[in-house]
Structures are given as structure tokens and as C-alpha cells.
Amino acid sequence: MxxxxxxxxxxxxxxxxxxxxxxxxxxxxxxxxxPTSTTGDTGSGxxxxxxxxxxxxREVTSDTIHFAFDQYDIDPEARSILDxxxxxxxxxxxxxxxxxxxxxxxxTREYNLALGDRRANAAKNYLAxxxxxxxxxxxxxxxxxxxxxxxSDERSWALNRRAVTIVIN
Amino acid sequence: MMRRYLxxxxxxxxxxxxxxxxAQTPVPTPTPTGQDGDDEPITDLEGGRESALPIIIPVMxxxxxxxxxxxxxxxxxxxxxxxxxxxxxxxxxxxxxxxNAARPIAYSEVNAPDYESWGAYSSxxxxxxxxxxxxxxxxxxxxxVYDVAARRQLIREGWEVxxxxxxxxxxxxxxxxxxxxxxxxPYFDSQVVYISETGPKNRRIKRLxxxxxxxxxxxxxxxxxxxxxxxxxxxxxRSIVYMGYENRRPAIYVYDMSARTSxxxxxxxxxxxAxxxxxxGRWILFSMATAGNTDLYRVSAGGGAPVRxxxxxxxxxxxxxxxxxxxxxFESDRGGTQQLYVMDANGGNQHRISFGxxxxxxxxxxxxxxxxxxxxxxxxxxxxxxxxxxxxGENLLTESWGDEGPSWAPNGRVLMFFRAASGSxxxxxxxxxxxxxxxxxxxxxxxxxPSWGPIRP
Numbered sequence: 001m002x003x004x005x006x007x008x009x010x011x012x013x014x015x016x017x018x019x020x021x022x023x024x025x026x027x028x029x030x031x032x033x034x035p036t037s038t039t040g041d042t043g044s045g046x047x048x049x050x051x052x053x054x055x056x057x058r059e060v061t062s063d064t065i066h067f068a069f070d071q072y073d074i075d076p077e078a079r080s081i082l083d084x085x086x087x088x089x090x091x092x093x094x095x096x097x098x099x100x101x102x103x104x105x106x107x108t109r110e111y112n113l114a115l116g117d118r119r120a121n122a123a124k125n126y127l128a129x130x131x132x133x134x135x136x137x138x139x140x141x142x143x144x145x146x147x148x149x150x151x152s153d154e155r156s157w158a159l160n161r162r163a164v165t166i167v168i169n
Numbered sequence: 170m171m172r173r174y175l176x177x178x179x180x181x182x183x184x185x186x187x188x189x190x191x192a193q194t195p196v197p198t199p200t201p202t203g204q205d206g207d208d209e210p211i212t213d214l215e216g217g218r219e220s221a222l223p224i225i226i227p228v229m230x231x232x233x234x235x236x237x238x239x240x241x242x243x244x245x246x247x248x249x250x251x252x253x254x255x256x257x258x259x260x261x262x263x264x265x266x267x268x269n270a271a272r273p274i275a276y277s278e279v280n281a282p283d284y285e286s287w288g289a290y291s292s293x294x295x296x297x298x299x300x301x302x303x304x305x306x307x308x309x310x311x312x313x314v315y316d317v318a319a320r321r322q323l324i325r326e327g328w329e330v331x332x333x334x335x336x337x338x339x340x341x342x343x344x345x346x347x348x349x350x351x352x353x354x355p356y357f358d359s360q361v362v363y364i365s366e367t368g369p370k371n372r373r374i375k376r377l378x379x380x381x382x383x384x385x386x387x388x389x390x391x392x393x394x395x396x397x398x399x400x401x402x403x404x405x406x407r408s409i410v411y412m413g414y415e416n417r418r419p420a421i422y423v424y425d426m427s428a429r430t431s432x433x434x435x436x437x438x439x440x441x442x443a444x445x446x447x448x449x450g451r452w453i454l455f456s457m458a459t460a461g462n463t464d465l466y467r468v469s470a471g472g473g474a475p476v477r478x479x480x481x482x483x484x485x486x487x488x489x490x491x492x493x494x495x496x497x498x499f500e501s502d503r504g505g506t507q508q509l510y511v512m513d514a515n516g517g518n519q520h521r522i523s524f525g526x527x528x529x530x531x532x533x534x535x536x537x538x539x540x541x542x543x544x545x546x547x548x549x550x551x552x553x554x555x556x557x558x559x560x561x562g563e564n565l566l567t568e569s570w571g572d573e574g575p576s577w578a579p580n581g582r583v584l585m586f587f588r589a590a591s592g593s594x595x596x597x598x599x600x601x602x603x604x605x606x607x608x609x610x611x612x613x614x615x616x617x618x619p620s621w622g623p624i625r626p
Binding site: 070105109113114117118122125139145147148150 | 443592
């Protein structure tokens with residue numbers, strides 16, 4: 001049943017995909033060079049902690065939804081959180097968001113990258129179905145690379161299986 | 170790089186090629202062998218430690234103590250023997266009497282083993298090498314191996330190396346011994362690229378690092394300012410393909426070993442990951458996720474437009490070519506959970522090969538072609554196992570909380586993988602032989618995602 005919901009909203013995302021394709025600058029990296037990360041909280045830690053994002057976090061039910069083990073369906077609790085995010089985003093039409101997908105440590109690395117992508121896209125599709133333009137939403141998966149809970153126990157894993165919405169200017 | 174002078178166990182070939190290389194070494198009197206199945210392993214070493222082959226490795230003497238950039242030749246003789254001792258003992262297939270336990274030998278003995286005296290060690294094989302500093306600044310390292318019981322020479326090799334590459338001569342010697350005595354291919358003179366990790370669990374700092382297979386000559390290739398994952402060698406070892414996060418975008422990069430720079434491989438902005446070279450180095454297989462669906466693609470190693478190989482709903486990832494390039498093994502959850510599938514290299518004839526309980530992931534096709542290594546998860550453990558390409562003969566080699574990501578040694582008999590600890594999540598590198606003998610690989614920091622390169626050119 002969960003999968004059915006996801007594939008229904010998938011259609012919305014597919015239509016919009018062309019619109020959110022960004023031209024990627026060609027990069028030649030010096031060894032290991034890249035932006036130095038700043039500390040975030042629930043997200044990857046690579047996220048901006050901009051005033052706008054702080055405002056978003058204060059004004060929505062939560063910036064984070066959670067998932068069951070190896071699942072990516074949006075459960076009722078996640079729905080109500082995403083509904084509050086959708087209302088905020090519709091009220092702030094000039095904002096853009098990134099949704100980060102994350103996994104617990106009990107999956108293999110590459111599979112978890114794909115699973116995190118599924119989770120971020122499930123959240124994106126839900127917001128799109130609630131009227132947020134998909135062109136405003138980018139997704140990124142961190143797989144199991146950026147847990148928020150540090151234990152190796154059911155409670156930590158449940159906290160780490162998440163999708164985090166971050167408002168960017 | 171390294172000049173190989175003698176690649177021989179037979180007398181006839183030795184006579185032809187010996188002259189220039191070893192003219193100043195003690196004059197050998199090779200025993201004619203080679204008519205009695207000389208190229209066969211002299212003992213059956215299958216089964217690991219229980220039937221380990223005893224072998225004596227005394228300090229390698231020098232004709233004259235001389236200082237070199239790698240240290241004095243007498244110190245080198247001890248270190249070379251110690252490396253050979255480590256290489257062989259760590260396989261679990263040899264019981265070594267190393268340079269600290271074996272009596273020292275004189276330079277004049279190298280060619281004329283005192284078989285009588287070695288009888289007391291009840292050992293089957295004896296390694297008598299030597300070190301010589303050459304006037305041109307190079308080192309010559311000899312590697313002579315004798316069958317103590319049969320009183321005959323099994324191996325007669327020598328290498329001239331730059332002092333900076335002295336360790337390679339020890340690995341070459343160990344490789345020749347291993348190959349001759351086990352019948353399996355060499356793997357000691359090889360390198361491993363992997364992810365060096367440090368820092369707290371929620372903010373791991375990950376760096377691309379390279380080292381010899383035994384952990385020596387370690388160096389970092391990236392500085393840790395961005396997440397890097399899953400590096401894999403190109404077959405010619407001139408480049409490494411890996412996944413990295415740059416400007417909050419996960420993408421696939423190719424690191425050039427000589428230029429020491431990375432270039433973006435796939436221009437598409439989707440999530441691209443799980444890259445691996447084809448055996449001929451022309452292609453890179455990878456996974457691309459679009460709108461939550463992940464499929465396998467291949468792209469020219471030079472870049473360009475990706476070609477899609479799978480299109481099933483679900484996660485298709487972890488692609489790995491067969492050594493002849495004709496087939497691909499990958500994992501897919503199209504049937505509900507992660508299982509292994511094999512298809513033709515063009516994407517045709519996709520069929521499932523794993524049917525056991527739990528999940529099967531991270532398949533890796535052996536360079537020998539006969540086995541596929543994988544991670545099997547379930548019941549609270551992550552295990553490394555192998556099966557044949559049609560799915561039969563499954564053999565689980567390890568069991569722990571977090572074993573993942575096997576990569577084959579060049580001989581297709583040994584695997585390296587990483588083992589994460591419950592709680593801290595901190596991973597270490599381990600190797601395991603098909604016999605089940607496993608050991609931790611020393612790294613300066615934590616280590617994950619190992620990729621074992623081919624035998625060095």
C-alpha cells in the first residue's frame with residue numbers, strides 16, 4: 001500500500017524532472033579540495049544553518065520525517081509533518097529546499113545511498129503532491145554516512161532512518 | 170621500475186639468462202630438474218593452518234656491508250627476510266621459521282645449502298637470498314629456494330631494484346615462493362586503495378588512501394574536506410574511480426595517479442555511485458538514481474553519454490564485470506530484498522543467482538572467474554561469502570556484526586573487506602583466504618571500502 005502511494009506521486013515528480021535539471025559546472029578538483037563543511041544539526045552537517053532555515057525549523061512541526069527499516073513510504077506521522085512543511089513552503093514561495101535522505105548502519109553502503117535517494121524522493125513527491133513546485137526541491141542522499149544518533153541499537157537506527165528538509169536561499 | 174633477471178626454476182633457461190645479471194654472485198651449480206613435474210606445487214596446501222607448510226627464512230646475507238638510501242645492506246637482509254616471513258605466514262598456509270629463529274647463513278652458503286644442518290628444523294623448504302649494493306646505486310636481491318628433503322633447488326630468481334622499491338623485491342620473492350608451493354597465483358606485490366577514516370561517528374572524515382597490500386608505504390590522496398567513498402583501481406593502476414561529495418552533490422570522479430587530480434566522470438546531476446572499471450579499462454560501470462529509482466549504466470572511462478543497462482523498478486547497484494568482460498553481476502531488490510543477479514554485459518539475459526535467506530549485496534566477480542564474493546546480511550550479522558557464478562557452492566567465510574565490501578586479491582584466492590564495530594561503527598580492513606583464515610590489515614587510522622589492485626607492473 002505504501003508503495004502504491006509512492007508510485008502515484010512519482011508521476012508528479014517525473015513531469016517536473018526536466019525543470020529542475022541544473023547545469024553542472026565542469027570541475028577539476030585539486031586532490032581532496034572542496035568546501036569546508038559547517039556543522040548542522042539533524043542534517044548531514046554540510047547544510048547551511050541560515051536564519052531562514054532556523055525560522056523554517058521553528059515554524060513547522062519538524063524538519064525531519066522517519067522511516068521503518070529498509071522502507072521509504074510516508075507514514076501518517078510523516079504525512080502530518082510534511083503537511084506543515086508544505087504549508088510553510090507555499091507561504092514562502094521564493095524559497096528553495098534540499099531534502100536529505102539518510103539510512104541506518106544496518107544496510108550495505110551502496111544500497112543505502114540508493115535507499116536514501118528513495119527516501120528523499122518520497123518526501124519530495126509528497127510535498128509536490130501537496131502543491132510545492134518540484135522545481136524548488138532538490139534531493140541528496142547520504143546513505144549511512146551521516147547518522148544523528150550514535151548508538152548501534154534500535155532506537156538510534158530509527159532516528160537515523162530519516163529525510164531532512166533544509167531551506168536554502 | 171623493476172628489472173627481472175631470472176624467472177626460472179629450470180636449469181636450461183637459467184644457463185641462457187644468468188650471465189649479466191648475476192655474474193658477480195657466487196657461481197651457481199644448478200641441479201637439473203624440470204623433468205619430474207617441476208612446475209607442480211610440491212605439496213597440497215589446501216585446508217589452511219592445519220596442514221601449513223614449514224619453511225625456513227634466514228636473514229639474507231650480503232656480499233659486503235654497504236650503506237644505501239634504503240639502509241645498510243646487512244639491515245636490509247634482515248628486513249627482506251622479515252617481509253617474506255610475514256607475507257607467507259599471514260596466508261595461513263605456511264609455518265615459518267623466520268629470520269629471528271633460523272640460524273644466520275654465510276654469503277657463500279646461498280648457492281650451496283648445508284642441507285644436513287637444516288634437517289634439525291624439520292622444515293620442507295628453505296629460502297636463501299642475498300642483498301648486494303651495485304655501483305650504479307641499485308640493489309640486487311636474490312631469492313633462492315631449496316627443497317630440504319629432496320635436496321634440490323626449487324627457485325632461483327633475482328631482481329635489481331631502486332633502493333626506494335626494496336620492499337617490492339621481498340614481495341616478489343614471496344610471490345614466487347607462494348605460487349610455486351601452492352599452485353595459486355601471486356598477490357603480495359600489489360597495492361590497495363581504500364578509505365581512511367577518522368573522527369566522530371556522525372562526522373567521519375574520509376580520505377582516499379593507498380598502500381601496499383601489507384600496509385606499508387601508506388599515503389593519502391585526498392585531504393578529507395569532502396566525503397569520498399568506494400574507490401576502485403583501473404586495471405592499469407593509473408587511475409582510481411570513486412564517489413565523492415562536492416558542493417553537496419554526490420558524483421563519480423576519476424583520480425589520475427600521476428597528475429594527482431580528479432575529474433568529474435558523469436555530467437548528469439542525479440545521484441551517481443557504485444563505480445567500477447571493466448576488465449579492459451575502457452568502461453566504468455555505475456549506478457544512477459533518478460526520482461528514487463536506481464539502475465545500472467556504463468560510461469566510457471573518458472566520459473561521455475552513459476548507456477543504460479537495466480530498467481527495472483527498484484535498486485540495481487553494485488555492478489561488477491566478469492574477468493572476460495562478457496557478463497555483469499549486480500544486486501537488485503526487484504524481488505523484494507537485495508539479491509544477486511547476473512546479466513550479459515549489454516544488459517540482456519538478467520537472472521537471479523542467489524536464493525538464500527537474508528540479503529545478498531556488494532557482489533564482486535573474482536579475477537579468476539570462478540567465484541563471486543558478496544556481503545550477506547541478516548540475523549544481526551554481516552558476512553563475507555563466495556558462490557559460483559551460477560549461484561551454487563555458497564561458502565560463508567566470515568561472521569561478525571559488520572563485515573562488508575569484499576575485494577579480490579589479484580590471484581582470486583584472497584579477499585579484503587572492512588569490518589565495522591558495533592557501537593562506535595569504526596571499521597578496520599581485514600583479509601580472508603578462501604580457507605577461512607583471516608587477519609587484520611594494519612592501517613594508520615580506521616579503514617573501509619578496500620579495493621585490491623592487480624599485480625604491479
